[in-house]
Amino acid sequence: MAAASFGIARWRLIALGLLLAAATIGIVLRLAQLQLFDYTEYRTEAQSSHEGQLAVQAQRGTIRDRNGFPLAVSVPVYQVALHPRAWATSEAADRVRQIVAARLSVPLERLEAATAPGRWVVVQPNVPYNIGRGLGALALPGVETTLVSMRTYPEGNLAAPLLGFVGADQEGLSGLEADFQRELAGMAGALAFERDGFGQPIPIGDHKLLRLYEAGQDLVLTLDRYLQRLVERTLDEAMTKHKASGGTIIMMDPRTGEVLAMASRPTYDLTKLDLVSTAPQQVAQYRNRAITDLYEPGSVFKIITMASAIDGGIVTPSTTYYDGGPIVRYGWTINTWNGGHYGTQTMTDILRTSNNIGAVWVAERAGADRFYRYVRAFGFGQPTGIGLSGEASGRIRASGEDDWKPIDLATNSFGQGLSVTPIQMAAAISAVANGGTLLRPTIVKELRGAQGSRAFQPVLVRRPLTEKGAALLQEMLNVTAEKGGSPLAMVPGYHIAGKTGTADLPAVGGYNRSTTIASYGGFAPYPVPRLVVVVKIDEPKDQIYGSLVAAPIFSSLMRQALPYLGIPPSEPVRIAKQ
Amino acid sequence: MGVAFLLLLQVSRAAAVGYQVQQLQQAKNDVERQTYLLEAEMASLQSLDRIEREARTRLKMQPAQRFFFVTVDQPSREGGQPPVGEVPAHPWWGSILVALGMRGD
Numbered sequence: 001m002a003a004a005s006f007g008i009a010r011w012r013l014i015a016l017g018l019l020l021a022a023a024t025i026g027i028v029l030r031l032a033q034l035q036l037f038d039y040t041e042y043r044t045e046a047q048s049s050h051e052g053q054l055a056v057q058a059q060r061g062t063i064r065d066r067n068g069f070p071l072a073v074s075v076p077v078y079q080v081a082l083h084p085r086a087w088a089t090s091e092a093a094d095r096v097r098q099i100v101a102a103r104l105s106v107p108l109e110r111l112e113a114a115t116a117p118g119r120w121v122v123v124q125p126n127v128p129y130n131i132g133r134g135l136g137a138l139a140l141p142g143v144e145t146t147l148v149s150m151r152t153y154p155e156g157n158l159a160a161p162l163l164g165f166v167g168a169d170q171e172g173l174s175g176l177e178a179d180f181q182r183e184l185a186g187m188a189g190a191l192a193f194e195r196d197g198f199g200q201p202i203p204i205g206d207h208k209l210l211r212l213y214e215a216g217q218d219l220v221l222t223l224d225r226y227l228q229r230l231v232e233r234t235l236d237e238a239m240t241k242h243k244a245s246g247g248t249i250i251m252m253d254p255r256t257g258e259v260l261a262m263a264s265r266p267t268y269d270l271t272k273l274d275l276v277s278t279a280p281q282q283v284a285q286y287r288n289r290a291i292t293d294l295y296e297p298g299s300v301f302k303i304i305t306m307a308s309a310i311d312g313g314i315v316t317p318s319t320t321y322y323d324g325g326p327i328v329r330y331g332w333t334i335n336t337w338n339g340g341h342y343g344t345q346t347m348t349d350i351l352r353t354s355n356n357i358g359a360v361w362v363a364e365r366a367g368a369d370r371f372y373r374y375v376r377a378f379g380f381g382q383p384t385g386i387g388l389s390g391e392a393s394g395r396i397r398a399s400g401e402d403d404w405k406p407i408d409l410a411t412n413s414f415g416q417g418l419s420v421t422p423i424q425m426a427a428a429i430s431a432v433a434n435g436g437t438l439l440r441p442t443i444v445k446e447l448r449g450a451q452g453s454r455a456f457q458p459v460l461v462r463r464p465l466t467e468k469g470a471a472l473l474q475e476m477l478n479v480t481a482e483k484g485g486s487p488l489a490m491v492p493g494y495h496i497a498g499k500t501g502t503a504d505l506p507a508v509g510g511y512n513r514s515t516t517i518a519s520y521g522g523f524a525p526y527p528v529p530r531l532v533v534v535v536k537i538d539e540p541k542d543q544i545y546g547s548l549v550a551a552p553i554f555s556s557l558m559r560q561a562l563p564y565l566g567i568p569p570s571e572p573v574r575i576a577k578q
Numbered sequence: 579m580g581v582a583f584l585l586l587l588q589v590s591r592a593a594a595v596g597y598q599v600q601q602l603q604q605a606k607n608d609v610e611r612q613t614y615l616l617e618a619e620m621a622s623l624q625s626l627d628r629i630e631r632e633a634r635t636r637l638k639m640q641p642a643q644r645f646f647f648v649t650v651d652q653p654s655r656e657g658g659q660p661p662v663g664e665v666p667a668h669p670w671w672g673s674i675l676v677a678l679g680m681r682g683d
Binding site for chain 1: 608611612614615617618621622624625626627645
């Protein structure tokens, strides 16, 4: 009996021993799993419970004009929010609201209404830095002050479609702000710190800089704020005077391709942005029309037509042809813009009188292949590569392409039936002005950062015109501007060169003859051009011709811009009246 | 006992220095932000609209109506350097200091 009971007890001891051994092994294995295999996961979890992270926002870079004056700059501001649930009593709530209202200079009733639902609410988004900081220092219960950044525009609405804007998160949404987001934004830094039970940093705890912030780079543009303002004011005045639906003006340095001013209308107010509205009309205003919108250039394009023939010696300025009345091509009648006919005319006369029939004659002499080769060489039908998003290519149907028709050569010769962007036109006229070199238009001159700066040099695209051809064309355009039908383009004291344009607007099945795009493209001073100006006014109501609408704008801009740039008059001593 | 007191002192000192570093860091950040604000204020004071407003209202100025350009028959000097010999390199006492070796040339 005793032996049997001893046997049972022994068996129980062995079973208990095995159980304990299994439990020990289990615990050891579990510890090994926790400490060896899942170590990283648990360490991260433990760290996150007592370690806080703080994003160190990088200062967004400033956008400056060519002389360093800021056009868009970021400043620190505070966002003030209230937590009504943090107020224990209604007396405490009243006291906090009164202090906040006084500090922020907002009506007490507004705060009472905002906090009435009892939820967290932002009561003021862009509180000046010193006021926000002072309010935060009071450590009032239920008052949250958060340091954020705000974009401000010292020059107001200047160059709005070009600069673009940022969203509430300071990400660029349009224009240069979006195109150069990476460079302007820099990189936010990260700081890790040990925190106490209330989430506050422990002064003697560990502070680790996880990532050093990198301030955004400054964007230095080729724009000159004075010229930009001059161009915008002039464009606004012209829009009002002619009751136009839109317009664009570009000023360019033909020697470098640098855009000195670029303005387009309609536009929006940078200082009163409505980012909530997605109405198509509102969104359309954000476009930089100087690079995105296409138009039929009309007679300004005769410059290119003449270049295609004069460059290879197919015609000379004194070559003559006979203008004996309207001509018919492929079933279409082509006439002069005013119905006048001038008999024997030289090539210079064609430009001077802006003769459509003469332009057709020149294009036919050059031949379709040669004509379109020059059109392409001047950069039409392809983006200029200015570096702004949304740039349009233009629409050119060249000979040999499926949708090209023989009548296109005739209509294209006087700038109808094709479409270009204002920036393409400015670049092409600059090529004529600088002796035949097509330069890539540039809008960004330099990127300046803590690590140094990166300057952008003029980029030569190609040479569409020989130096001799350019000189001949310049001379013809000088005669056109000074002895042609646009005396309003004249600039006292300076010799100029240029060409007017009046284009019908395309409509379904043909053209709308009641409204036009009036334009002027030219340069000064001749024969050493320093400034190219392209003016385009959409649908002027009181006058329709480029010579009456756009030419005076060209004159007015040149009169003010040339002295500003320190360019002396063409005559040795001259008094120029403004 | 002495060792424990020393340790307490060190911990207390470390806490004080840590707090001081944090305060200095905050002050530095604040100065940086004040710099940004001053730069923005400078930009708004230099804005063309303000300059024109001040010129018209406070200084009673008007836009120029006439420009005079006069050609001078004297060629300009390269780089706009002052003419040699017209402006002395040093005032007379400066030359004495240079001669006495008390100032570099």
